[in-house]
Amino acid sequence: xxxxxxxxxxxxxxxxxxxxxxxxxxxxxxxxxxxxxxxxxxxxxxxxxxxxxxxxxxxxxxxxxxxxxxxxxxxxxxxxxxxxxxxxxxxxxxxxxxxxxxxxxxxxxxxxxxxxxxxxxxxxxxxxxxxxxxxxxxxxxxxxxxxxxxxxxxxxxxxxxxxxxxxxxxxxxxxxxxxxxxxxxxxxxxxxxxxxxxxxxxxxxxxxxxxxxxxxxxxxxxxxxxxxxxxxxxxxxxxxxxxxxxxxxxxxxxxxxx
Numbered sequence: 001x002x003x004x005x006x007x008x009x010x011x012x013x014x015x016x017x018x019x020x021x022x023x024x025x026x027x028x029x030x031x032x033x034x035x036x037x038x039x040x041x042x043x044x045x046x047x048x049x050x051x052x053x054x055x056x057x058x059x060x061x062x063x064x065x066x067x068x069x070x071x072x073x074x075x076x077x078x079x080x081x082x083x084x085x086x087x088x089x090x091x092x093x094x095x096x097x098x099x100x101x102x103x104x105x106x107x108x109x110x111x112x113x114x115x116x117x118x119x120x121x122x123x124x125x126x127x128x129x130x131x132x133x134x135x136x137x138x139x140x141x142x143x144x145x146x147x148x149x150x151x152x153x154x155x156x157x158x159x160x161x162x163x164x165x166x167x168x169x170x171x172x173x174x175x176x177x178x179x180x181x182x183x184x185x186x187x188x189x190x191x192x193x194x195x196x197x198x199x200x201x202x203x204x205x206x207x208x209x210x211x212x213x214x215x216x217x218x219x220x221x222x223x224x225x226x227x228x229x230x231x232x233x234x235x236x237x238x239x240x241x242x243x244x245x246x247x248x249x250x251x252x253x254x255x256x257x258x
């Protein structure tokens with residue numbers, strides 16, 4: 001899956017949530033850029049389908065079925081990846097949820113709030129906790145956390161109390177990790193996408209009016225696509241971004257600028 005200049009040659013990357021959407025696009029793109037991959041997803045069928053797509057395109061992906069909110073499963077995921085490849089250079093914390101059951105705070109069930117926090121915050125924390133020591137052993141590396149513009153501002157088309165709170169926590173965790181591990185040459189940055197055409201938004205777009213309201217808020221005049229985000233993540237994963245850490249980068253077609 002490599003041809004010509006590749007930006008992630010000889011690097012080993014762990015990507016969470018590869019079963020569909022941006023995770024699947026990230027796996028295919030990182031493999032095309034020369035990385036060898038460890039991928040996980042809670043949906044084993046979708047995860048294995050992504051692994052087959054990567055393999056079919058000439059790449060290498062070790063798939064492990066894992067729930068990133070469960071520490072024993074994260075420990076096993078990292079262990080198996082490092083045993084297979086002998087090292088780890090990149091951690092791409094992509095796995096996350098944004099359920100339609102999210103709501104305004106006074107209507108939000110506690111179990112939904114806690115579920116979102118477990119996956120979106122605990123998952124990033126646990127993967128970082130157990131993967132970063134291996135980045136340190138490799139002489140440094142890159143951690144990329146997928147946050148959201150929903151973690152930066154409080155408004156929006158839909159009420160996202162749990163999701164927005166979880167992504168704000170990811171931004172805070174990113175800064176903590178960036179400072180703590182800079183001396184070990186481990187860089188930690190967060191990307192904050194706006195509305196991106198991925199399956200996470202499909203339940204909301206059943207109503208065409210919701211899609212129209214999303215699109216109307218974007219100054220650049222279109223919804224984002226996965227490649228808009230993933231090309232930035234390739235840069236963050238590569239040595240080209242060696243002086244960047246603790247950065248919170250918006251990719252939202254200008255929404256936050258308004």
